Amino acid sequence: MARAAILETPGEGLVIGDVEIADPAPHEVLIDTKACGLCHSDLHFIDGAYPHPLPAVPGHEAAGVVRAVGSEVKTVKPGDHVVTCLSAFCGHCEFCVTGRMALCLGGDTRRGADAAPRITRADGSTVNQMLNLSAFAEQMLIHEHACVAIDKDMPLDRAAVIGCAVTTGAGTIFNAANVTPGETVAVIGCGGVGLAAINAARIAGAGKVIAADPVPEKRELAKVLGATHTVDAMADDAAKQIIGISGGGVHYAIEAVGRQASADLAVAVLRRGGTAIILGMMPLDCKVGLGAMDLLSGKKLQGAIMGMNHFPVDLPRLVDFYMRGLLDLDTIIAERIPLEEINQGFDKMREGHSARSVIVFD
Numbered sequence: 001m002a003r004a005a006i007l008e009t010p011g012e013g014l015v016i017g018d019v020e021i022a023d024p025a026p027h028e029v030l031i032d033t034k035a036c037g038l039c040h041s042d043l044h045f046i047d048g049a050y051p052h053p054l055p056a057v058p059g060h061e062a063a064g065v066v067r068a069v070g071s072e073v074k075t076v077k078p079g080d081h082v083v084t085c086l087s088a089f090c091g092h093c094e095f096c097v098t099g100r101m102a103l104c105l106g107g108d109t110r111r112g113a114d115a116a117p118r119i120t121r122a123d124g125s126t127v128n129q130m131l132n133l134s135a136f137a138e139q140m141l142i143h144e145h146a147c148v149a150i151d152k153d154m155p156l157d158r159a160a161v162i163g164c165a166v167t168t169g170a171g172t173i174f175n176a177a178n179v180t181p182g183e184t185v186a187v188i189g190c191g192g193v194g195l196a197a198i199n200a201a202r203i204a205g206a207g208k209v210i211a212a213d214p215v216p217e218k219r220e221l222a223k224v225l226g227a228t229h230t231v232d233a234m235a236d237d238a239a240k241q242i243i244g245i246s247g248g249g250v251h252y253a254i255e256a257v258g259r260q261a262s263a264d265l266a267v268a269v270l271r272r273g274g275t276a277i278i279l280g281m282m283p284l285d286c287k288v289g290l291g292a293m294d295l296l297s298g299k300k301l302q303g304a305i306m307g308m309n310h311f312p313v314d315l316p317r318l319v320d321f322y323m324r325g326l327l328d329l330d331t332i333i334a335e336r337i338p339l340e341e342i343n344q345g346f347d348k349m350r351e352g353h354s355a356r357s358v359i360v361f362d
Contacts, residue, residue: 001018001122002019003016003019003137003339004016004119004137004138005057005058006019006055007045007046007052007055007130008055014346018122019127019137020119020121020122021118021119021137021139021140022120022141023068024068024069024070024073024141025111025115026071027073028073028118028141028143029066029069029073029141030066030069030139031065031140032064032138032361033063033135033139034065034157034360035157036136037061037192037356037358038061038345038356038357039164039165039192040192040258040280040281040349041131041281044281046346049284050281052128052130053128055127056134057127057134058134059130059134059137061135061160061163062083062133062135062140062160063081063084063150063160064084064156065079065081065082065156066078066082075145076144076149081149081150081151081156082147082149082150083160083162083163083319084133084135084142084147085164085167085311085315086132086163087102087104087306088106088132089101089104090107090109093105101311102307102308102309102311103305109143109146118141132146133146138339138361148316151320154323157333157358158322158330158333161192162318164193165193165195165356166196166318166327167314167318168279168304168306169194169254169279170200171307171309172279172304173185173197173200173201173204173206173254175308175314176302177252177275179201179204179205179206183207184210184246184251184252185197185252186209187201187210187256188213188254188265188266189213189256189257190221191355193280194257195332197256198211199332201226203226208245209229210230210231210242210246210250212231212232213230213232214234218353224328225332238265242269249269249270249271251273251275252275253265253267253275253276254276256280257280258279258281260282260283260286263282264288267294270299272298274299275299275301276288276300276301276302277304278301288301332355332356333355334354335354335357336358337357337358338360342359
């Protein structure tokens, strides 16, 4: 029996209750959850903007300790400290074998429809697993290709935010953009993902890192994490300011909010040959486009789900960056809260004034 935050009705918050976690199947790992960050992607499901079978346990930015493993698990063992990642990979589909693991649909990493569910209530009814993880619970039962072992000296509350925000933001800089030292980067939206992208841009040696956000407190956080310049994203001349600061437009513009206006701003601030990378989960009816002159100028527009990570390699490297003082995870975390305060944590997220809240389990 494990306590969990359960989504029963969109728009009505999460309900704390008990769930039963199954025993590990051959390729599954049972983890005692130690910390889990609150991510805006969870909020899309909690508020009903994105559909999902219910009831379900959200949560996907987590770290913990392996309690037990299935008979065929080779990658982790009991006692290992691990970070989980929602982009579970099968290892043999077209995307995996061509090095684009983040695009794997992961069908083989979930239990089949005819198998017993991983999560149930005491009466045996199914509780749906969300994004391969369901980390707002004291325990997770996941496929071995949804976690990776890390250095045991790494604090698990900081490790948790690597699992989504940092992997997405930093992965975009290192993998999707492959920023060359000296190139200019604009990051629109300074929440957890945007701050991680700013931090990674500094590590990558970007020449100018321009942070755009309407909230003054977040612009100040961006400076701490490596932004060389900040702009009010809601200013009428925000695009003009960014183009001026960068000397004609940026090489990479990273949208980390999930709003139409911020995606349009990312496209507007590109220099010739520049690339806009959209990370935010926008409303499902939104479209982002390039005009005829943008195309003639060699500009590019792309998505980068989960930063196009190779998480079994990327995550330990990000942990090492933190341990060496290069990656600033302490600034990204605004507060640590118990599971019982999860709804208040999401209320703060809706207000939009602070960085990451992290649930810490006893």
